[in-house]
Every structure is written in C-alpha cells, then in structure tokens.
Amino acid sequence: MMSEHETPAAPRGVRKLLISGLFGGVAGFAASAALLRFVGSDAVGGLDKSATIAALVAVLYLVIGLMVALGTANPALGARILNVEDADELREQHKVLSLSGVSMVLWGVALLALALAAPDGPLPQTIALAIAAGGLVVGTVLSMMVYRASDELMLAVNLEGGALSYGLVFVLVGGWAMLAHLGYVAPPAPLDLLSAFYVLVLAASFIAVGRRGMLTVR
Numbered sequence: 001m002m003s004e005h006e007t008p009a010a011p012r013g014v015r016k017l018l019i020s021g022l023f024g025g026v027a028g029f030a031a032s033a034a035l036l037r038f039v040g041s042d043a044v045g046g047l048d049k050s051a052t053i054a055a056l057v058a059v060l061y062l063v064i065g066l067m068v069a070l071g072t073a074n075p076a077l078g079a080r081i082l083n084v085e086d087a088d089e090l091r092e093q094h095k096v097l098s099l100s101g102v103s104m105v106l107w108g109v110a111l112l113a114l115a116l117a118a119p120d121g122p123l124p125q126t127i128a129l130a131i132a133a134g135g136l137v138v139g140t141v142l143s144m145m146v147y148r149a150s151d152e153l154m155l156a157v158n159l160e161g162g163a164l165s166y167g168l169v170f171v172l173v174g175g176w177a178m179l180a181h182l183g184y185v186a187p188p189a190p191l192d193l194l195s196a197f198y199v200l201v202l203a204a205s206f207i208a209v210g211r212r213g214m215l216t217v218r
Helices: 014-037 050-073 074-079 089-090 094-115 125-149 152-181 189-211
Strands: none
Touching: 014 050, 014 189, 050 074, 050 189, 074 089, 089 094, 094 125, 094 189, 125 152, 152 189
C-alpha cells in the first residue's frame, strides 16, 4: 500500500507519449527555426511564400525520416521515441522501417532543393534539378522495396493510404484548380502543388495507420 506522500508512477503509455512527443516537437521546432534563420540570412536573402512553405514541408519529411532511421539503427533509443512495442519489434521490422526512413529523407531533400533553387534561392537550377530528380527517383525505388518487404497488415495499410492519397489530392488539389480556373482564388504555383502532394500523402498515411489502430501508444 502506498503512503499518503507517495504518488503512483505514470502509466508506461503516458510516459512514452510525453517522451516521444517532446523529442519530436523539439526536433521539429529546432529544424524549422534553423531553416527560417537560414532563409532569412544573407546567403539566401529570403524566399517567396510558396518556396518557404515547401522548405518547411521538406523539413517535416526530413525530421520524420531521420527519427525513423535513427530509431531503427538504435533499437534501444527507437523503442523510446517511436510508437513500437519494444526494441525487438524494431529489429524485426528493420528493413522496412530503415528503407522507409531513408526514402522520406530523400523526398525531403528533393523538395528542399527545389525550394532553394534559383532564381529566388541560392542553389543553381541544374543542381537543384539533379538533387530533386535523384531524391524522388531513389526514394520511390526504396518505397517500392518497402512495399515488397511488407507483411500483410502493412500491405493493406499501404494500399489504403494510396487510395486515400488519390481521394485527397483529387478533392483538395482538384478543387483548388477548379476555383482558380473560375477566378475565385489565385492559381497554385508549381511548388504549391508539390507541397500539397507531400502533405496530403503524409496525411493519408496517418489516416490509414490510425484506422488500423496503429497510432495507439504502445
């Protein structure tokens, strides 16, 4: 029996939620702040709204991808910052998770290169194109390897996420294009479309995972 001065220990799930949330929040805030400071520095001299949003979306992909890759490389740490049962689960899913993390990093690098491309950014257009094309192609190849290495549950999640991505893009991006065509809103810039694709695919993935109960803190 506890004395009146003792308090029950926080449930494991609550502690894990606090630790992972704090780690992700600090990493995301620090990366975003560093990016905005860099964008406003003399090296860049500022970016337009579309490029700034694209760069922030790219940083989101980089942070998530690096967290997954780091957690997979170090299962003991990953069990504390990722939503898995324990370190053994990370070891069992090493190939799938590591490839997923690397692919997200590559996609983030690709979008960041485009956001920093000339004439507004400091990166020459030919270099930005090479980085973006390489990141998108290699990241997509790795994602195909993830699909082939996934178990039945993850295959179902991937298929559902793909279907949701199509629906979200069709409704939101298609709706934006329709309103822009009719003159009600400004037409999307190319980077706006890319940022929208990135965000909607990520949102669809979280929805698909959540519908399977895989976002429950474990």
